[in-house]
Amino acid sequence: MTDNISPAAFTCGLDATLRVIAGKWKPLIVYFLAQSPNRYGELKRAVRGVSDKMLIQQLKELEADGLVRRTDHKEVPPRVDYALTPLGRSLSEALAPLCAWGSENMEEVARVFAERATWAEKSA
Amino acid sequence: MTDNISPAAFTCGLDATLRVIAGKWKPLIVYFLAQSPNRYGELKRAVRGVSDKMLIQQLKELEADGLVRRTDHKEVPPRVDYALTPLGRSLSEALAPLCAWGSENMEEVARVFAERATWAEKSA
DNA sequence: CAGAATCCATAAAGATACTG
DNA sequence: CAGTATCTTTATGGATTCTG
Numbered sequence: 184m185t186d187n188i189s190p191a192a193f194t195c196g197l198d199a200t201l202r203v204i205a206g207k208w209k210p211l212i213v214y215f216l217a218q219s220p221n222r223y224g225e226l227k228r229a230v231r232g233v234s235d236k237m238l239i240q241q242l243k244e245l246e247a248d249g250l251v252r253r254t255d256h257k258e259v260p261p262r263v264d265y266a267l268t269p270l271g272r273s274l275s276e277a278l279a280p281l282c283a284w285g286s287e288n289m290e291e292v293a294r295v296f297a298e299r300a301t302w303a304e305k306s307a
Numbered sequence: 308m309t310d311n312i313s314p315a316a317f318t319c320g321l322d323a324t325l326r327v328i329a330g331k332w333k334p335l336i337v338y339f340l341a342q343s344p345n346r347y348g349e350l351k352r353a354v355r356g357v358s359d360k361m362l363i364q365q366l367k368e369l370e371a372d373g374l375v376r377r378t379d380h381k382e383v384p385p386r387v388d389y390a391l392t393p394l395g396r397s398l399s400e401a402l403a404p405l406c407a408w409g410s411e412n413m414e415e416v417a418r419v420f421a422e423r424a425t426w427a428e429k430s431a
Numbered sequence: 432c433a434g435a436a437t438c439c440a441t442a443a444a445g446a447t448a449c450t451g
Numbered sequence: 452c453a454g455t456a457t458c459t460t461t462a463t464g465g466a467t468t469c470t471g
Contacts, residue, residue: 442462
């Protein structure tokens with residue numbers, strides 16, 4: 184009953200990781216924070232297209248999950264910055280190969296997506 | 308109309324990768340196919356909890372994206388198997404560190420998720 | 432500047448039943 | 452066995468407005 188089927192029962196390591204980085208923006212946030220700790224505003228500019236709502240929401244979850252540390256400097260005007268914890272940093276390193284894969288195969292991926300867009304257009 | 312961004316314009320390599328593996332089951336599918344090419348039924352058993360609809364849907368997208376190759380042996384009863392293409396295999400290798408990260412930190416992740424479940428219960 | 436609160440549209444996923 | 456088809460639900464994300 185105790186550790187039978189808990190909500191946090193992962194089928195494998197990958198499954199566990201996926202639940203932590205679930206969300207459209209989390210991997211990108213971790214990736215940008217790995218390059219440099221950032222203030223809220225800078226982060227928002229770096230993660231292009233994200234809304235305040237989503238950025239805050241995902242930052243809070245990352246913080247709750249122990250990947251990100253939030254520091255409020257209690258100044259006026261507000262100054263808050265975000266940085267990775269050691270756990271977050273280790274995750275960002277695991278993410279690096281995905282960045283590399285995307286960079287190496289971007290042409291091919293873009294081509295395939297363009298084709299998809301084409302027939303999506305035709306069927307509309 | 309602000310700045311016209313094409314559908315396949317990625318902000319960085321990670322962004323490109325994320326679009327390819329977007330979907331609850333895709334990374335797991337690639338992961339399992341990397342270990343051994345599989346028939347449809349085996350794959351379904353391996354990816355625990357997936358429905359036919361989702362499995363087929365995501366397999367089709369992976370196939371359209373050039374990561375998976377589907378082979379229909381045209382037999383009765385039907386026999387179809389799925390395997391990674393070279394591109395898919397390279398992606399599976401990039402995924403490996405995420406598996407490792409999840410395995411190494413599963414305890415911690417599970418603990419955090421359990422806490423979340425606790426206060427989600429309380430607010431209900 | 433760094434959010435919070437609210438409302439809304441859509442996309443993603445699940446359940447179920449059926450088929451060659 | 453390897454899927455389809457349809458319906459319903461839920462999760463996700465976006466737009467807007469407001470605030471200390």
